Amino acid sequence: MPRKNEPTERQCAxxxxxxxxxxxxxxxxxxxxxxxxxxxxxxxxxxxxxxASREIVAEAEKDRKKVFGRGFKTEARVEPGLADxxxxxxxxxxxxxxxxxxxxxxxxxxxxxxxxxxxxxxVIGLIHASDAADDGVNKLAALxxxxxxxxxxxxxxxxxxxxxxxxxxxxxNVIHAALLAGQASENFLxxxxxxEQFRRYTAAGDEQGNA
Numbered sequence: 001m002p003r004k005n006e007p008t009e010r011q012c013a014x015x016x017x018x019x020x021x022x023x024x025x026x027x028x029x030x031x032x033x034x035x036x037x038x039x040x041x042x043x044x045x046x047x048x049x050x051x052a053s054r055e056i057v058a059e060a061e062k063d064r065k066k067v068f069g070r071g072f073k074t075e076a077r078v079e080p081g082l083a084d085x086x087x088x089x090x091x092x093x094x095x096x097x098x099x100x101x102x103x104x105x106x107x108x109x110x111x112x113x114x115x116x117x118x119x120x121x122x123v124i125g126l127i128h129a130s131d132a133a134d135d136g137v138n139k140l141a142a143l144x145x146x147x148x149x150x151x152x153x154x155x156x157x158x159x160x161x162x163x164x165x166x167x168x169x170x171x172x173n174v175i176h177a178a179l180l181a182g183q184a185s186e187n188f189l190x191x192x193x194x195x196e197q198f199r200r201y202t203a204a205g206d207e208q209g210n211a
Contacts, residue, residue, distance in 0.1 A: 010049040013067045014060050017051070023197070024049045025057065025086060027068065034077045035068050037086045039093060046072055052198050057083040090198050094191035095160065097184070098127075098168040104184035109169060109177045111136055117178040118143050125155045125179035125189055129162040132175045140176060154179075157192050 010026075011018050026038040026047040038047065048071035050060045060067040061082040068076035079085075101107040107127075108117050117123055118140065126144060128137045137158075144154055165174035179185040 012051045012056065013048050013071050014050055014056050014063075019051065021049070022194075023052055025052045025198075027060075029072055029074075029076060032077070033075065034079060035064070035082065037082075037089055039086075039089055048072060052194065053200070054083045054087060054198055057086055057198075087195075087198060090191070090195045091159075094188065094195050095164060095168045097188040097191045098165075099170075101179060101182075101184040101188050102169050104182055106180045106182040106185045107169065107177050108180070109171055109174050111140070111176050114140060114176045114178040115143065117180065121178075122181040123154050123178045124181050124185055125157060127157045127160075127165065127177040127179065129160065129165055129175045130158055131161050132158075136176060155189050155192070157189075159192065159195060 008021060009018050010021055010024055012024060021041065026041045026043075026049055027035050028038045028043045028045050028047055030036050035048075036043075041047075048068055050057055050067070061078050061080075064076065064078040068078060098107070108114060114126070123144070126140060128140075141156070160168070162173065162175055165177065166172055169177070179188065
């Protein structure tokens with residue numbers, strides 16, 4: 001969220017398109033003059049805003065003198081792999097948010113418990129390990145589709161493998177999980193959407209139907 005009295009829109013330094021800050025990544029210079037992502041938009045100093053897309057961030061890195069040099073009005077060092085580092089930070093933020101859902105008591109794990117939650121509780125999201133078998137995923141999806149809201153409209157997350165889910169949730173062999181309604185779950189899903197947006201090609205016109 002932008003700080004009080006700050007603009008809610010900024011111009012992308014690459015595309016020159018004005019977008020909500022939620023659709024952009026702010027970059028700043030660290031004390032050594034290296035460009036680093038500021039995902040929380042709180043670090044001090046001048047910021048350069050770039051569309052939250054791997055494609056666009058990679059383009060900014062390629063044309064760093066024009067994008068970052070001009071934006072910061074000084075020489076800016078960019079270590080190779082800027083888009084990869086931004087992706088890793090977004091992924092880590094999502095997994096940290098998932099850990100918070102466990103602490104808040106808003107997540108249940110295990111096929112049987114997820115099945116029961118779908119039948120009984122307000123489920124707003126289903127998490128499946130990326131290495132989960134399709135059979136279990138399809139059965140839970142079918143169950144969710146036949147239950148009244150909010151389960152019927154729950155968000156499906158399949159970005160993380162079982163090892164990542166194990167670590168985030170402090171349990172072993174996590175393949176399926178259900179997110180119960182609550183602020184921690186909403187925050188996790190927002191982080192997931194940010195990660196998905198970053199990994200999706202978002203050049204002008206492509207996401208509007210040309211993909």
